[in-house]
Amino acid sequence: MRTTFTRASVLAVAAALGLAGCSSPSNADTASTGEAVVAIPDNSAIIGGIQKDTALANKVPADIAKDGKLTVGTYLYFPPSMFLAQDGKTVIGNDNDLMLAVGKKLGLEVDYQNMDFAALITSLQSGRVEATMAAMNDNAERQKTVDFVDYLMSGIALVIQKGNPAGISSPDDLCGKTVATTTGTINQQWAEAQSKKCVEAGKEAVAMFVTDSDTTNQNQLRTGRIDVLLQDLPTAIYLERTIDNGKAFEVVDIPVIQGAPYGIGINKGNPALRDVISEALNALVADGTYGKILEAWGTDHGAIKEATINGGA
Structure with a gap:
Protein backbone atom coordinates (compact mmCIF):
# COMPACT_ATOMS: atom_id res chain seq x y z
CA MET A 1 0.00 0.00 0.00
CA SER A 154 2.04 7.55 7.11
CA GLY A 155 5.44 6.81 5.54
CA ILE A 156 9.16 7.56 5.77
CA ALA A 157 10.56 11.08 5.28
CA LEU A 158 14.17 12.34 5.06
CA VAL A 159 14.92 15.05 7.64
CA ILE A 160 18.04 17.13 6.98
CA GLN A 161 19.75 20.23 8.36
CA LYS A 162 18.28 23.54 7.23
CA GLY A 163 19.91 24.59 4.00
CA ASN A 164 20.75 20.98 3.09
CA PRO A 165 24.54 21.13 3.59
CA ALA A 166 24.82 17.38 2.88
CA GLY A 167 23.20 17.80 -0.54
CA ILE A 168 20.42 15.25 -0.06
CA SER A 169 17.68 15.41 -2.67
CA SER A 170 16.66 11.75 -3.05
CA PRO A 171 17.24 8.33 -1.46
CA ASP A 172 20.03 7.74 -3.98
CA ASP A 173 22.05 10.48 -2.28
CA LEU A 174 22.30 8.49 0.97
CA CYS A 175 25.20 6.33 -0.23
CA GLY A 176 28.23 7.19 1.89
CA LYS A 177 26.14 9.37 4.20
CA THR A 178 25.42 8.84 7.91
CA VAL A 179 21.76 8.12 8.56
CA ALA A 180 20.03 7.94 11.96
CA THR A 181 17.04 5.75 12.78
CA THR A 182 15.30 4.38 15.85
CA THR A 183 15.92 0.74 16.82
CA GLY A 184 13.42 -1.81 15.56
CA THR A 185 11.58 0.48 13.14
CA ILE A 186 10.62 0.11 9.50
CA ASN A 187 12.86 3.12 8.93
CA GLN A 188 15.87 1.12 10.10
CA GLN A 189 14.97 -1.80 7.83
CA TRP A 190 14.56 0.54 4.86
CA ALA A 191 17.93 2.21 5.53
CA GLU A 192 19.65 -1.18 5.68
CA ALA A 193 18.06 -2.17 2.37
CA GLN A 194 19.09 1.17 0.84
CA SER A 195 22.66 0.61 2.02
CA LYS A 196 22.69 -2.78 0.32
CA LYS A 197 21.54 -1.12 -2.93
CA CYS A 198 24.40 1.35 -2.65
CA VAL A 199 26.98 -1.42 -2.27
CA GLU A 200 25.50 -3.40 -5.17
CA ALA A 201 25.82 -0.28 -7.33
CA GLY A 202 29.51 0.03 -6.44
CA LYS A 203 28.97 2.97 -4.10
CA GLU A 204 29.74 3.46 -0.41
CA ALA A 205 27.37 1.88 2.09
CA VAL A 206 25.05 3.97 4.23
CA ALA A 207 26.63 4.56 7.65
CA MET A 208 23.96 3.62 10.17
CA PHE A 209 23.47 5.49 13.46
CA VAL A 210 20.83 3.51 15.37
CA THR A 211 19.59 4.43 18.87
CA ASP A 212 16.54 4.03 21.08
CA SER A 213 16.18 7.81 21.37
CA ASP A 214 14.64 10.17 18.83
CA THR A 215 15.99 13.07 20.89
CA THR A 216 19.53 11.75 20.58
CA ASN A 217 19.11 11.36 16.83
CA GLN A 218 17.75 14.89 16.47
CA ASN A 219 20.67 16.31 18.45
CA GLN A 220 23.11 14.44 16.24
CA LEU A 221 21.51 16.02 13.16
CA ARG A 222 21.45 19.50 14.68
CA THR A 223 25.18 19.32 15.41
CA GLY A 224 26.07 17.87 12.01
CA ARG A 225 27.30 14.52 13.31
CA ILE A 226 24.87 12.78 11.00
CA ASP A 227 23.55 13.78 7.58
CA VAL A 228 19.96 12.51 7.60
CA LEU A 229 17.33 11.50 10.13
CA LEU A 230 14.71 9.02 8.92
CA GLN A 231 11.39 9.90 10.50
CA ASP A 232 7.71 9.20 9.93
CA LEU A 233 6.19 12.01 7.89
CA PRO A 234 3.86 13.50 10.55
CA THR A 235 6.74 13.74 13.02
CA ALA A 236 9.16 14.97 10.35
CA ILE A 237 6.90 17.91 9.50
CA TYR A 238 6.40 18.62 13.21
CA LEU A 239 10.18 18.76 13.73
CA GLU A 240 10.72 20.96 10.66
CA ARG A 241 8.19 23.47 11.94
CA THR A 242 9.06 23.55 15.64
CA ILE A 243 12.74 22.88 16.38
CA ASP A 244 14.61 26.17 16.88
CA ASN A 245 11.57 28.00 15.61
CA GLY A 246 11.83 26.25 12.26
CA LYS A 247 15.50 27.15 11.75
CA ALA A 248 17.09 23.74 12.43
CA PHE A 249 15.60 21.18 10.04
CA GLU A 250 13.87 20.73 6.73
CA VAL A 251 12.24 17.75 5.06
CA VAL A 252 13.38 16.63 1.61
CA ASP A 253 10.46 17.34 -0.72
CA ILE A 254 9.92 13.91 -2.26
CA PRO A 255 6.96 11.50 -2.28
CA VAL A 256 6.61 9.62 0.98
CA ILE A 257 8.70 6.44 1.11
CA GLN A 258 6.93 3.14 1.78
CA GLY A 259 3.54 4.64 2.57
CA ALA A 260 1.80 2.36 5.05
Whole structure:
Protein backbone atom coordinates (compact mmCIF):
# COMPACT_ATOMS: atom_id res chain seq x y z
CA MET A 1 0.00 0.00 0.00
CA ARG A 2 1.37 3.43 -0.94
CA THR A 3 0.10 6.89 -0.12
CA THR A 4 0.37 9.85 -2.49
CA PHE A 5 0.78 12.75 -0.06
CA THR A 6 4.13 14.57 0.04
CA ARG A 7 5.89 16.97 2.36
CA ALA A 8 4.38 19.92 0.53
CA SER A 9 0.85 18.58 0.91
CA VAL A 10 1.08 18.38 4.71
CA LEU A 11 3.17 21.42 5.60
CA ALA A 12 0.21 23.79 5.43
CA VAL A 13 -1.90 21.42 7.49
CA ALA A 14 0.82 20.99 10.09
CA ALA A 15 0.89 24.76 10.61
CA ALA A 16 -2.53 24.41 12.22
CA LEU A 17 -1.02 22.51 15.16
CA GLY A 18 -0.46 25.71 17.08
CA LEU A 19 -4.00 27.00 16.57
CA ALA A 20 -6.53 24.23 16.22
CA GLY A 21 -8.47 22.65 19.05
CA CYS A 22 -7.86 25.30 21.72
CA SER A 23 -10.85 27.38 22.75
CA SER A 24 -8.68 29.85 24.67
CA PRO A 25 -5.06 30.25 25.82
CA SER A 26 -6.07 29.11 29.30
CA ASN A 27 -7.23 25.77 27.88
CA ALA A 28 -4.09 25.15 25.84
CA ASP A 29 -1.02 23.34 27.07
CA THR A 30 2.26 24.13 25.36
CA ALA A 31 5.32 22.14 24.42
CA SER A 32 8.71 23.83 24.18
CA THR A 33 10.83 22.73 21.23
CA GLY A 34 14.05 24.72 20.91
CA GLU A 35 13.08 28.38 20.68
CA ALA A 36 9.49 27.66 19.68
CA VAL A 37 6.49 27.25 21.94
CA VAL A 38 3.81 25.19 20.25
CA ALA A 39 0.22 25.20 21.45
CA ILE A 40 -1.16 21.74 22.12
CA PRO A 41 -4.77 21.11 21.05
CA ASP A 42 -7.15 20.42 23.91
CA ASN A 43 -9.51 17.65 22.81
CA SER A 44 -10.81 16.93 26.30
CA ALA A 45 -14.28 18.25 25.49
CA ILE A 46 -14.50 16.04 22.40
CA ILE A 47 -13.35 12.95 24.28
CA GLY A 48 -15.42 13.76 27.34
CA GLY A 49 -18.54 13.94 25.20
CA ILE A 50 -18.16 10.39 23.88
CA GLN A 51 -20.84 8.07 25.20
CA LYS A 52 -20.19 4.44 26.06
CA ASP A 53 -21.64 2.10 23.43
CA THR A 54 -23.21 -0.65 25.52
CA ALA A 55 -23.45 -3.08 22.61
CA LEU A 56 -19.75 -2.70 21.86
CA ALA A 57 -18.77 -2.74 25.54
CA ASN A 58 -20.51 -6.11 25.89
CA LYS A 59 -18.10 -7.50 23.27
CA VAL A 60 -14.99 -6.58 25.27
CA PRO A 61 -13.23 -9.73 26.55
CA ALA A 62 -14.46 -10.59 30.04
CA ASP A 63 -11.11 -10.21 31.82
CA ILE A 64 -10.60 -6.71 30.43
CA ALA A 65 -14.21 -5.70 31.02
CA LYS A 66 -14.00 -6.86 34.63
CA ASP A 67 -10.83 -4.86 35.19
CA GLY A 68 -12.33 -1.86 33.39
CA LYS A 69 -8.90 -0.99 32.03
CA LEU A 70 -7.03 -1.47 28.76
CA THR A 71 -3.27 -1.74 29.22
CA VAL A 72 -1.53 -0.18 26.23
CA GLY A 73 2.18 -0.33 25.42
CA THR A 74 3.54 2.85 23.88
CA TYR A 75 6.66 4.91 23.19
CA LEU A 76 6.25 8.38 24.67
CA TYR A 77 8.84 10.30 22.67
CA PHE A 78 7.23 10.59 19.27
CA PRO A 79 5.41 13.89 18.69
CA PRO A 80 2.81 14.52 17.48
CA SER A 81 1.67 10.90 17.94
CA MET A 82 2.57 10.19 21.58
CA PHE A 83 4.64 12.40 23.86
CA LEU A 84 4.68 14.14 27.23
CA ALA A 85 3.39 17.60 28.08
CA GLN A 86 5.61 20.16 29.76
CA ASP A 87 4.86 18.66 33.18
CA GLY A 88 6.74 15.53 32.10
CA LYS A 89 3.83 13.32 33.19
CA THR A 90 0.75 14.00 31.09
CA VAL A 91 0.50 11.92 27.92
CA ILE A 92 -0.56 13.92 24.86
CA GLY A 93 -0.68 13.44 21.09
CA ASN A 94 -3.08 12.41 18.36
CA ASP A 95 -2.55 8.69 19.07
CA ASN A 96 -3.30 9.32 22.73
CA ASP A 97 -6.53 11.16 21.95
CA LEU A 98 -7.67 8.42 19.58
CA MET A 99 -6.94 5.69 22.12
CA LEU A 100 -8.76 7.59 24.87
CA ALA A 101 -11.71 7.98 22.50
CA VAL A 102 -11.77 4.24 21.80
CA GLY A 103 -11.61 3.60 25.55
CA LYS A 104 -14.56 5.90 26.17
CA LYS A 105 -16.60 4.15 23.48
CA LEU A 106 -15.88 0.78 25.11
CA GLY A 107 -16.27 1.98 28.71
CA LEU A 108 -12.59 1.38 29.51
CA GLU A 109 -9.85 3.43 31.10
CA VAL A 110 -6.50 3.46 29.31
CA ASP A 111 -3.36 2.55 31.23
CA TYR A 112 -0.16 3.31 29.31
CA GLN A 113 3.03 1.34 29.75
CA ASN A 114 5.97 3.29 28.32
CA MET A 115 8.82 1.22 26.84
CA ASP A 116 11.41 1.11 24.09
CA PHE A 117 9.82 0.84 20.67
CA ALA A 118 11.67 -2.42 20.00
CA ALA A 119 10.04 -4.02 23.06
CA LEU A 120 6.44 -3.30 22.11
CA ILE A 121 5.65 -6.45 20.15
CA THR A 122 7.38 -8.81 22.59
CA SER A 123 5.51 -7.15 25.47
CA LEU A 124 2.28 -7.73 23.60
CA GLN A 125 3.14 -11.37 22.96
CA SER A 126 4.12 -11.96 26.60
CA GLY A 127 0.88 -10.47 27.92
CA ARG A 128 2.56 -7.53 29.65
CA VAL A 129 0.23 -5.27 27.65
CA GLU A 130 -3.11 -5.92 25.93
CA ALA A 131 -2.59 -3.53 23.02
CA THR A 132 0.05 -1.24 21.55
CA MET A 133 -0.31 2.22 20.05
CA ALA A 134 2.91 3.94 19.10
CA ALA A 135 2.83 5.06 15.46
CA MET A 136 3.78 1.50 14.50
CA ASN A 137 3.53 0.55 10.83
CA ASP A 138 1.31 -2.41 10.02
CA ASN A 139 3.18 -4.65 7.58
CA ALA A 140 3.25 -8.27 6.47
CA GLU A 141 6.30 -9.15 8.58
CA ARG A 142 4.77 -7.86 11.82
CA GLN A 143 1.46 -9.51 10.96
CA LYS A 144 3.18 -12.86 11.40
CA THR A 145 3.29 -12.27 15.14
CA VAL A 146 0.52 -9.75 15.97
CA ASP A 147 -2.68 -8.36 14.49
CA PHE A 148 -3.27 -4.70 13.70
CA VAL A 149 -6.25 -2.37 13.63
CA ASP A 150 -5.22 0.34 11.17
CA TYR A 151 -5.98 3.94 12.13
CA LEU A 152 -3.73 6.38 10.18
CA MET A 153 -1.62 6.50 7.02
CA SER A 154 2.04 7.55 7.11
CA GLY A 155 5.44 6.81 5.54
CA ILE A 156 9.16 7.56 5.77
CA ALA A 157 10.56 11.08 5.28
CA LEU A 158 14.17 12.34 5.06
CA VAL A 159 14.92 15.05 7.64
CA ILE A 160 18.04 17.13 6.98
CA GLN A 161 19.75 20.23 8.36
CA LYS A 162 18.28 23.54 7.23
CA GLY A 163 19.91 24.59 4.00
CA ASN A 164 20.75 20.98 3.09
CA PRO A 165 24.54 21.13 3.59
CA ALA A 166 24.82 17.38 2.88
CA GLY A 167 23.20 17.80 -0.54
CA ILE A 168 20.42 15.25 -0.06
CA SER A 169 17.68 15.41 -2.67
CA SER A 170 16.66 11.75 -3.05
CA PRO A 171 17.24 8.33 -1.46
CA ASP A 172 20.03 7.74 -3.98
CA ASP A 173 22.05 10.48 -2.28
CA LEU A 174 22.30 8.49 0.97
CA CYS A 175 25.20 6.33 -0.23
CA GLY A 176 28.23 7.19 1.89
CA LYS A 177 26.14 9.37 4.20
CA THR A 178 25.42 8.84 7.91
CA VAL A 179 21.76 8.12 8.56
CA ALA A 180 20.03 7.94 11.96
CA THR A 181 17.04 5.75 12.78
CA THR A 182 15.30 4.38 15.85
CA THR A 183 15.92 0.74 16.82
CA GLY A 184 13.42 -1.81 15.56
CA THR A 185 11.58 0.48 13.14
CA ILE A 186 10.62 0.11 9.50
CA ASN A 187 12.86 3.12 8.93
CA GLN A 188 15.87 1.12 10.10
CA GLN A 189 14.97 -1.80 7.83
CA TRP A 190 14.56 0.54 4.86
CA ALA A 191 17.93 2.21 5.53
CA GLU A 192 19.65 -1.18 5.68
CA ALA A 193 18.06 -2.17 2.37
CA GLN A 194 19.09 1.17 0.84
CA SER A 195 22.66 0.61 2.02
CA LYS A 196 22.69 -2.78 0.32
CA LYS A 197 21.54 -1.12 -2.93
CA CYS A 198 24.40 1.35 -2.65
CA VAL A 199 26.98 -1.42 -2.27
CA GLU A 200 25.50 -3.40 -5.17
CA ALA A 201 25.82 -0.28 -7.33
CA GLY A 202 29.51 0.03 -6.44
CA LYS A 203 28.97 2.97 -4.10
CA GLU A 204 29.74 3.46 -0.41
CA ALA A 205 27.37 1.88 2.09
CA VAL A 206 25.05 3.97 4.23
CA ALA A 207 26.63 4.56 7.65
CA MET A 208 23.96 3.62 10.17
CA PHE A 209 23.47 5.49 13.46
CA VAL A 210 20.83 3.51 15.37
CA THR A 211 19.59 4.43 18.87
CA ASP A 212 16.54 4.03 21.08
CA SER A 213 16.18 7.81 21.37
CA ASP A 214 14.64 10.17 18.83
CA THR A 215 15.99 13.07 20.89
CA THR A 216 19.53 11.75 20.58
CA ASN A 217 19.11 11.36 16.83
CA GLN A 218 17.75 14.89 16.47
CA ASN A 219 20.67 16.31 18.45
CA GLN A 220 23.11 14.44 16.24
CA LEU A 221 21.51 16.02 13.16
CA ARG A 222 21.45 19.50 14.68
CA THR A 223 25.18 19.32 15.41
CA GLY A 224 26.07 17.87 12.01
CA ARG A 225 27.30 14.52 13.31
CA ILE A 226 24.87 12.78 11.00
CA ASP A 227 23.55 13.78 7.58
CA VAL A 228 19.96 12.51 7.60
CA LEU A 229 17.33 11.50 10.13
CA LEU A 230 14.71 9.02 8.92
CA GLN A 231 11.39 9.90 10.50
CA ASP A 232 7.71 9.20 9.93
CA LEU A 233 6.19 12.01 7.89
CA PRO A 234 3.86 13.50 10.55
CA THR A 235 6.74 13.74 13.02
CA ALA A 236 9.16 14.97 10.35
CA ILE A 237 6.90 17.91 9.50
CA TYR A 238 6.40 18.62 13.21
CA LEU A 239 10.18 18.76 13.73
CA GLU A 240 10.72 20.96 10.66
CA ARG A 241 8.19 23.47 11.94
CA THR A 242 9.06 23.55 15.64
CA ILE A 243 12.74 22.88 16.38
CA ASP A 244 14.61 26.17 16.88
CA ASN A 245 11.57 28.00 15.61
CA GLY A 246 11.83 26.25 12.26
CA LYS A 247 15.50 27.15 11.75
CA ALA A 248 17.09 23.74 12.43
CA PHE A 249 15.60 21.18 10.04
CA GLU A 250 13.87 20.73 6.73
CA VAL A 251 12.24 17.75 5.06
CA VAL A 252 13.38 16.63 1.61
CA ASP A 253 10.46 17.34 -0.72
CA ILE A 254 9.92 13.91 -2.26
CA PRO A 255 6.96 11.50 -2.28
CA VAL A 256 6.61 9.62 0.98
CA ILE A 257 8.70 6.44 1.11
CA GLN A 258 6.93 3.14 1.78
CA GLY A 259 3.54 4.64 2.57
CA ALA A 260 1.80 2.36 5.05
CA PRO A 261 -0.84 2.43 7.78
CA TYR A 262 -0.17 2.81 11.47
CA GLY A 263 -1.84 0.05 13.45
CA ILE A 264 -3.02 -0.65 16.99
CA GLY A 265 -1.29 -3.92 17.84
CA ILE A 266 -3.29 -6.79 19.34
CA ASN A 267 -2.17 -10.28 20.35
CA LYS A 268 -3.20 -12.85 17.75
CA GLY A 269 -4.71 -14.89 20.55
CA ASN A 270 -7.24 -12.16 21.28
CA PRO A 271 -9.36 -11.67 18.13
CA ALA A 272 -12.34 -10.50 20.20
CA LEU A 273 -10.37 -7.48 21.46
CA ARG A 274 -9.03 -6.79 17.97
CA ASP A 275 -12.51 -6.82 16.46
CA VAL A 276 -14.19 -4.67 19.10
CA ILE A 277 -11.43 -2.03 18.90
CA SER A 278 -11.92 -1.98 15.14
CA GLU A 279 -15.67 -1.54 15.59
CA ALA A 280 -15.18 1.24 18.14
CA LEU A 281 -12.76 3.08 15.89
CA ASN A 282 -15.12 2.77 12.93
CA ALA A 283 -17.92 4.19 15.07
CA LEU A 284 -15.69 7.20 15.84
CA VAL A 285 -14.96 7.61 12.11
CA ALA A 286 -18.68 7.47 11.30
CA ASP A 287 -19.76 10.03 13.90
CA GLY A 288 -16.98 12.48 13.02
CA THR A 289 -15.06 12.27 16.30
CA TYR A 290 -12.05 10.65 14.62
CA GLY A 291 -11.80 13.43 12.06
CA LYS A 292 -12.12 16.19 14.66
CA ILE A 293 -9.26 14.75 16.72
CA LEU A 294 -6.92 14.46 13.75
CA GLU A 295 -7.84 17.89 12.44
CA ALA A 296 -6.98 19.44 15.80
CA TRP A 297 -3.52 17.87 15.63
CA GLY A 298 -2.97 18.70 11.96
CA THR A 299 -2.62 15.02 11.07
CA ASP A 300 -5.85 14.59 9.11
CA HIS A 301 -3.79 14.27 5.90
CA GLY A 302 -3.43 10.60 6.91
CA ALA A 303 -7.06 10.00 7.86
CA ILE A 304 -8.54 6.64 6.94
CA LYS A 305 -12.09 5.94 5.79
CA GLU A 306 -12.27 2.60 7.55
CA ALA A 307 -10.35 0.92 10.37
CA THR A 308 -9.31 -2.21 8.55
CA ILE A 309 -7.61 -5.22 10.14
CA ASN A 310 -4.11 -6.13 8.90
CA GLY A 311 -4.39 -3.81 5.90
CA GLY A 312 -0.65 -3.23 5.58
CA ALA A 313 1.30 -4.96 2.84
